[in-house]
Amino acid sequence: MTTRCRCGFFLAACLLCLATARDAAAHRVNVFAYVEGDTVHVECSYSRSDRVRFGDIDVQNAADGKSYLTGKTDEKGDFSFSVPPAARAAKADLRILLRAGEGHRNDWTVKYDEYAMAAPAARATLADAAPVAAQATPKAAPTTATQATPVAVPSVAPAAAASMDTAAFKALLETTVEGAVEKKIAPIRKMLLDDKEKGPGAAEIFGGIGWLVGIAGIAAYAKSRKSGRGA
């Protein structure tokens, strides 16, 4: 019995040494997508250092599975696309489906609210803020659209004058705040991404081994009762 234990420990020790020596991560693909202005950025990876090169991307309507566009990731596992107008019109959630080949597949959903709020980033400059805001309203989120439209439409002509009216100010403020928030949350997004790409940690590994020992114990107990050996 002692020798058997030693064998088991030897085997387990070898494997654990190997497992911890390498950057532990394995075959599961990760997809992560975020919206920046009108563009959706997709990052695909097996692990932090191992990107999905040339994986197939399929952007679909999350509700009915209708495909808007397809593409391939680049060398670094990245893929970017501008929000399809059809999706914007349909207020659809976008499901970004990654097929990395050999049976590896994962998806990520970008909600309508996410890209609707991050409206086209064309309203940046002060001078053309008002006219652009008026153009942008049909594309913008329902809340901003309903607030902005009644004020913006009549104000296009006077906005050419030096004085800045409320609509232009609102648009400028919105753009500025959006930009600032974007800058602030960038590190948080990076953190989320890193966390998602992290392989299983010690807790999962030892937990799993514990489960196996427990199951073996239960099996041994059940068998011993059946055969009357343990009684």
Next chain:
Amino acid sequence: MHISEGVLSGPVLAGGWALAAGGVALGLRRLDYDRIMTVAILSAAFFVASLIHVPIGPASVHLILNGLLGVVLGPAAFPAICIALLLQALLFQFGGLVVLGVNTVDMALPAVLCFLVFGPLLRAGGKARVVGAFCCGFFAVLGAGGLTALALALSGEAFTATAKLILTAHIPIMLIEGVLTAMVVGFLAKVRPEMLSPGLSG
């Protein structure tokens, strides 16, 4: 080698479950009281093995160890692999619960077949056993790759292209596992012959 959720078609998933259930039932029926701990230890080895990563070119492959489980456990490799895959799916999010049946068959069936085919070599002892163990490690991975490609092909992917991709990526793993299995079997035969499947000790 883990097939993700949502890739395979319904009939393939159902077929995988049926075969896996048969294999697990057979393995459990043959399982001897004294060998429960051996099964658990090897199941744990399999569970951890897929964290050991070998980067090869653009792809990266991990150890599988299904050949080793076949050599040591015989038909009991089925329940051992099934439980280890279940835990990998739950704890690591490798593979998935619905595809568990197919994944179990992909890895356990070649292992048990290798055990049956190379059994005589393993029992012969000496050099023949080393060769047999190497073959088990090598061909179990080969078979697993073939079955994975087959499962994907039955669900619509082109078989030859997928199989070629998977198998070429796994050639180094086949060699590594062959050598590893031969070493472990040699070690066990010397130190604890009865840990090898009954009748295999030289």
